[in-house]
Each structure stands twice: as structure tokens, then as C-alpha cells.
Amino acid sequence: MDKTVNHKAWFLVLPVLILVAFSAVIPLMTVVNYSVQDTFGQNEFFWAGLEWFEEMLASDRMWDALGRQLMFSGIILLIEVPLGIFVALNMPKSGFWASFCLVVMSLPLLIPWNVVGTIWQIFGRVDIGLLGYTLDLIGVDYNYTQDTFAAWVTIIVMDVWHWTSLVALLAYAGLKSIPDAYYQAAKIDQASRWKVFRFIELPKMMGVLMIAVLLRFMDSFMIYTEPFVVTGGGPGNATTLLSIDLVKMALGQFDLGPAAAFSIMYFLVILLISWVFYTVMTNLDKKGM
Template identity: 70%
Template sequence: MNKTWNNKAWWMVVPVVLLVAFSAIIPLMTVVNYAFQDTFGNNEFYWVGIEWFEDLMESDRFFDALQRNILFSCIILAIEVPLGIMIALSLPKSGWKVNVYLVLMALPLLIPWNVVGTIWQVFSRTDIGLLGNTLVSLGFDYNYTRDVLDAWITIVAMDVWHWTSLVVLLSYSGLVAIPEAYFQAARIDGASKWATFRYIQLPKMRGVLTIAILLRFMDSFKIYTEPMVLTGGGPGNSTTFMSIDLVKMAIGQFDLGPAAAMSLVYFMIILLICYAFFTVVTNMDKAETKTGGAS
């Protein structure tokens, strides 16, 4: 769409900028302040330069948490995106059944995050939970509060339970927007199911899938409440993600300097990954419109 150049449009954006500046820039500057200073209490601060960042780069604790975050995001993206697409493809295109399915699927998305943690706690505990109790009586040595692998499996299962529906709903809304004529053409050409998916459905879903992947990546990388309620970061530190570690450091131990330095690095990592992903996708879009225009 051709837009006109009009700097007066700034006036319409000003409220947003002011509000977000109040909630984002002022707190962020506080964080930046702490990241370069140290204190002996009494609200007296002095400049320490990049000392906290140097400490951070040498700290195993930070890199362990970062690794856990990356691993977690990769696992849940690898499960939720294909699974979500598969479920969306298997949904009928119309009819009352779809509405029932979609309403039921959307339910986990609107449950407060700590309640999600609680649900899975009540569900997987070995003493009162259906899952835990069943697994134990079947002879499995399952206990998510003691075994690292069990804890990870439970957290991944919880996230899949919680968020796959988002991918389903987004993919499905992309799928129903494809005109029927495309499928008729594919049928006439004798295209296989896979070919139809690969060359018609997947490209048409790209816009919504981009949103789904971005949202899922951001939120899984920020994850705090659900694992905090379910495992509290344990057993040991095996499910201590960066957010959990950060809150422990900033509020539990009140180590403001290191926590602030970690905050900034943490934020930067998310920004970089999202920016890279965003750029790649927009470039793909551009390349597509170019070839599309030529043919």
C-alpha cells in the first residue's frame, strides 16, 4: 500500500510513545544505572564500569541458565510447531464441530500461568496426581521433584499442553483463508497430499506461522511462572531458567549490579534473535514478491 509522507502522524503516536516510555524507558534506565554501579547500602552508589559484565561473562551460572533456556526453546518449538500444523491440517474446514474444537483448544491459553503450574503439579505429583501416581504404579521410577530428566519432560509436556493451541489457532486461520480454487487446481494436477501441503498450504501459512514462531520463541525464552510453580527451578538448578535466576538474584539476594548486568545481556539476546528472524522472514517475503512479479 502506498503511504503518504506526513510528519503530523507523530501526534497520533505520541500517547503510545509516552505510555511505553514510562513503562519501559524509565525502568530500563534504572537497570542500566545499576549495571554500572555498586553500593555499600545507604543508597550510595559508585561507578564500577563494566565489572559486572566481565563477571557475568566468566560466570558458569549465567551460561548454564542460558543453555537451559536455548535448549528449552528449541525443544518446544520443535514439538509445538509441527504438532500445531498437523492438528490444524486435520481440522475440518467448517461446521459446528470446528467451533467446539477451537473453543476447547483455546481454553489452556486463558488460564493464569501460575494456575497452569498448579494444574501440572496436582496432575504429576506422585502422591496425589493422576499422571505421577499412574506412572509409579506402572513401575516407572518417575518423580519430577527428584529426577532431572523427569522434571524436564514434565515441564516440556506442560508447555506443549499450554501453548500448542496457539500454533493450531494461528495455522488454522491461515488455512481457512486459502481459496478453494487452489485445492481444485491441485486436484486436477494430481498433486499428492504432501505436494499440496508443501507448495500451497505451507507458503500461504507463512505469515501466521511467523507470528506463531516469534510469539512462542519470545515467551518460551522469557518463561518464569510455570516452571517456578512446578519445580521451583529444581531439582538442583536443573530447571532454573534465566528469568528464575534473575528474580532470585535481584529480589532474593538483592545483588542489584550483577542482576542488572544479566538483565541487559538477557534482553539483548532476545532482541538479536528476534531481529535476525524478522529480517530473514522479511527478506524472504521480498524475494517472493520479486519472483512473483516476474512470472
């Protein structure tokens, strides 16, 4: 359906455009500005061209951080999406318990990120944390400040705890929109539980799952606060994800030029991966998966 053309409508969009310009475009341009210049302090800048980009591309530091980042995002997606679907499938569909579940599930989503980090940081401590202390007591060698594996497990479990609800809630919304007739027809056709999932629930959830995966991917790829609070990127560089590394570089070492180049590439990587995701999934959707 096409719409009536009315150029006055552009005036209504103007405030948003101004807002976006101040909040996104202008800061981004500042970053671009930094990325092609060098400074020795005193607000003096020299043209550096693509030097910083070349340097960043050649450094192991960024590639390692990218590798860790991809591993982190991959693992949490592999856990959160199936787990979220599983939770959604097992949630009550109506009545008091449905509302109860919804409220409980949204709780982790309401907690500020740094608080989530703090909670887990304390929770996991061997001396005073409930989790760390208990594990230590039953003889599991667990110390996230020293052991790489323990550190990874901690930040992954934390992320799963924090964000699975989001996937579950989206999946639940998708499930709720399936008319009863489909389930009745499946009963009549004697479809197994697995087939009901595979041929009715999954296809009907596809749309919202796509959004869930995209959201979780982008969010996890940019994660900063929580691992920073828990591990501070350690032990060593073991949990130094992209954004943590970026902050270290920009604020810790004050290497503005490389950090700016880094963040632009970071931004482009997110854009690229999101685009690939989106394209692949819409194509799958068109083909009926």
C-alpha cells in the same frame, strides 16, 4: 501509496509515547543505572563501570542458564510448530465442530500462567496427582522433584499443552485463507496429500507461521511463572532457566548490580535472536522458501 503529511498527527501519538516511557523506557534506564553501580545498602551507590558485565560474562552460572534456556526454547519450538500445524490441518473447516474445536483449543490460552503451573505441579505429583500416581502405578520411575529428566519432560509437556493451541490457531487462520480453487486445481493435477501440503498449504501459511515461531520463541525465552511454580528451578539447577536465575540473583541474593547487568544482556540476546529469526524468515519468504 504515500500519505498526506500532517504534523498535527504527532500530538495523537503523545499519550502512547508517555505510556511507553513510564512502562518501559524509565524502568529500563533504572536497570541500566543499577548495572553500572555497586551498593552496600543505605542507598549509597558507587560507580562500577562495566565490572558487573565482565563478572557475568566470566561466570559459568549465566552461561549454563543460557544453555538450558536455548535447549528449552529449541525443544518446545520443534514440538509445538509441527504439532500445531498438524492439529490445524486436521481441524474441521466449517460447521459446529469447527467452532467447538476453536473454543476447546483456546481454553489453555485463557488460563493464568501461575494456575497452569499449579495444575501441572499437582497433576504430576506421585502421591496425589493423576499423572504422577498413574505413572508410578504402572511402574514408570517418575518424580519431577528428584529426577532431572522427569523435571524437563514435565515442564516441556506443560508448555506444549499450554501453547500449541496458539500455533495451531494461527496456522488454522492461514489455512482458512486459501481459496478452494487451489485444492480443486491440486485434485485435477493429481497432487498427493504431501504435495498439497508442501506446495499449497505451507507456502500460504508461511506468513502466519513466521509470526507464530517468533511469538513462541520470545515467550518461551522469557518463561518464568510456570516452571517456577512446578519445579522452582530444580532439582538442583536442572530447570533453572534464565529468568528464574535472574530472579534468584536479584531478589534471593539481592545482587542488584550483577542482576541488572544480567538482565540487560538477557534483553540484548532476545533482541538479537529475534532479529536474526525475522531476517532469515523474511528472506526465505522472499525467495519463496
